[in-house]
Amino acid sequence: MIYLDNKVREALAIARKEILIDLRFSIAFLFQSIVSPIGRLVPILTVYAATVGRDVVSPIPGISKETYLPFLALGIIFNTIWRESTTVFIEKFKRDKWSRTIDLFFIAPVHISAVVVGIGLSVIVQNIPTLLAFLLVLLIVYPTTLLGFFIAFLSFLLVTIIGLSIGLILGGAALSSENTTPFLTYITATFTFLTPFFYPVEIIAKLPYPFDLILTPLIKYNPLNSALNLARTAWLGSGPVSLFDLVYVLFTAFLLMFISINLFHFIWRRFGLQIG
């Protein structure tokens, strides 16, 4: 019990430290949390407003004049969570590596799980302004049921776990050698491309051969797609919530978490220390 208590204390200390560092320049932090996602959303919103927003019959399958705003709002929440959680470890480990403050983890010593949970918690807290802002918009534009809200929120958490798990592996690789960083960026970019944050999944059926053949299974079996599908179906009430999607996302999130912590532990002890 004392052991667990100490690990919780370490994790909370790391989370507090990260939040304090981010809040050191609070205006920049708030700007990045809220304005930056809006900046990413505006061009897409313009296109949707010009196409779907005008016509009674939507030219884009799966989206209507009434649903495109909540559709995009949910998409930007997931996109922001995904971006932040996959890049957080790379950024923070690189910062601590070059300032050598990463040594404090080893000197104390801190358990690896406390580092992961601590930084993960700080990401969740840092994303609260984004979540609140866009959820507020969603609730005004397209109110949902309590169950819909709960399922959407569960999906956010699961995507955070998936993002942090992948981010942890990428962070470990970046810690080991920064030469890997560009390749890691491409990995997350590919995932982002294969996730229907801003486009309906139905659109892939309209792709020409052979793209549809390649992209359809990749997008269909992307766990992020399942998470988005869950949240959108639940929030918009466009159909029954898929049990397959729920189980698939849950399974992937916990499997990835297990793999990433073990893989990172290996990298951390084997390569991550060789920075002297």
Next chain:
Amino acid sequence: MLNYFSTFRQDEIKSATIHKMIQGSSVTITNLSVDYPLPFNIFRRNKHRDLTQVNPHGRYRALHDINLVICPGERVGIVGMNGAGKTTLFRSLAGVLNPADGSIIIDNVEASSPRRHPVGYMAAFPLLYRQLTGYENLHYVANLYHINNYEERIKKVTELVGLTDAIDKYVEQYSTGMAARLDFARILLPDPPLLIMDEPFGSFDLHFAEEAKKIVLKSQATVIMATHNLNDIEEMTDRLILLHRGQVLRDINFNELSEVAPTHVGKKTLSTSEFVEGLLRRASRVEKNYCQPLHRRHDIS
């Protein structure tokens, strides 16, 4: 008794204030070798790189086959040229670097084990977050070390290093000396039984350097200290280890100094610097693979 020992003033030690007397750690280093990967950069190929320390796996061997036994409460000075391996040895002792071969056992626990006792490692530069205040840095470290009643501890170490008025300032606003003081407070915070200090007193002003030495001497912690200042060696250590190209070249217990080097040349009494320099040149290696009762020059009784 050697003449330069008299420079040390016992009354000053007694006046030093440290909160808790702690039992020092024992350190056993067996066949320790530490490697670094050679940096890979296709645009910068160093043709003149010294390859004598590169092992068959293409890694740079920073430490090679180190064997040392450091007894509880012993104070050891490590000297050596730049790049001799002092910092690598310290980082290995602090659990930051993993050995390629061999082991470091601190109080019967591996140095890299999460179960080992806290170690106070003061690197050559402060391990502090410049974006945080002094208090926030200490608060963070206190929680990493699971220190209870940390408010009181932080207050005490802050007073000890004379940073009470500056503790709520951001570290980026600190001078180099103030940051070094805060780093010193950081290592004192958990009352570590082992202090590893890499050129610790260089950034302090003269007054605080003396205070810091008293604090270290007053504690019963085992001290391993690297320095280029021969006065620090004289005042602070019982034993001297000379590292050269990743290997222990000399291991000298000051109690046996008279056996390995003269303190006088003709009628001239050697200064500390001359003495230690001469010692490093002339002393034969004294094997120290056993612990014997310490007979300190500066025993506090």
